[in-house]
Amino acid sequence: MKTFLLQIYTPNGKYFDGYVEELLVATEEYVLGILPNHAPLVAKVIVSKLTIITANSKKKYAVSEGLLQVKKEEVTLLVDAIESKDEIDIERARRAKERATSRLANRVNIDIARAEKALIRANNRISVYEDE
Ligand code: ATP
Numbered sequence: 001m002k003t004f005l006l007q008i009y010t011p012n013g014k015y016f017d018g019y020v021e022e023l024l025v026a027t028e029e030y031v032l033g034i035l036p037n038h039a040p041l042v043a044k045v046i047v048s049k050l051t052i053i054t055a056n057s058k059k060k061y062a063v064s065e066g067l068l069q070v071k072k073e074e075v076t077l078l079v080d081a082i083e084s085k086d087e088i089d090i091e092r093a094r095r096a097k098e099r100a101t102s103r104l105a106n107r108v109n110i111d112i113a114r115a116e117k118a119l120i121r122a123n124n125r126i127s128v129y130e131d132e
Contacts, residue, residue: 001055002036008077015082016052023075024051025068032068034075041070045079047117047124049131060085062128064121081121088129097122 001021008016023034026048032038045066052059066079100119103110 003055004034004036004038005074006052006077007074008079008082010079010082015079018054020052020054022051022053024053025063025077026050027068034070037072038070038075040072041068043068045077047120049124049128050082060128060131062088062125064124083125083128085128085131088125090126090129093122093125093129097126 003019003021006016006018006020006023007014021035023032025032025034026046027043028046029043031048032043045063045068047064050061050063052061061082061084063077063082064080066077069076069078096118100115100122103115104112104119
């Protein structure tokens with residue numbers, strides 16, 4: 001199988017740097033399946049599940065908002081946060097969900113958009129963690 005170079009950066013630095021066979025990533029418009037020689041593009045990544053397929057593994061990640069850049073032989077992702085399924089602290093995600101849910105239920109003196117985004121991130125982490 002042909003491969004391409006994938007690099008993933010977060011505000012903490014380089015998270016991933018290696019050759020992969022396929023990347024499944026959700027943008028505002030589509031879930032893209034990126035294979036070698038994909039057409040160049042730049043797109044906004046949404047809070048979602050991301051899948052990296054290499055010769056011997058298929059690994060799932062929870063990803064926060066970011067930017068995807070596809071060049072000829074190289075794909076770069078800049079994301080606010082990314083955790084592989086086994087890096088997700090499920091109790092923390094459940095607590096974040098509870099916090100956001102109760103803020104949204106009370107709706108007094110809160111930043112609704114911020115709480116909604118926190119809830120989406122928490123639900124995404126929970127869903128990636130629980131994914132088969
Ligand atoms: P919390 O309220 O629990 O901090 P959050 O959605 O506000 O959640 P982020 O701002 O998205 O957190 O992420 C901050 C940092 O913490 C990132 O490095 C992210 O990877 C990490 N992180 C957040 N939640 C979890 C989790 N449940 N498990 C593992 N890492 C997490």
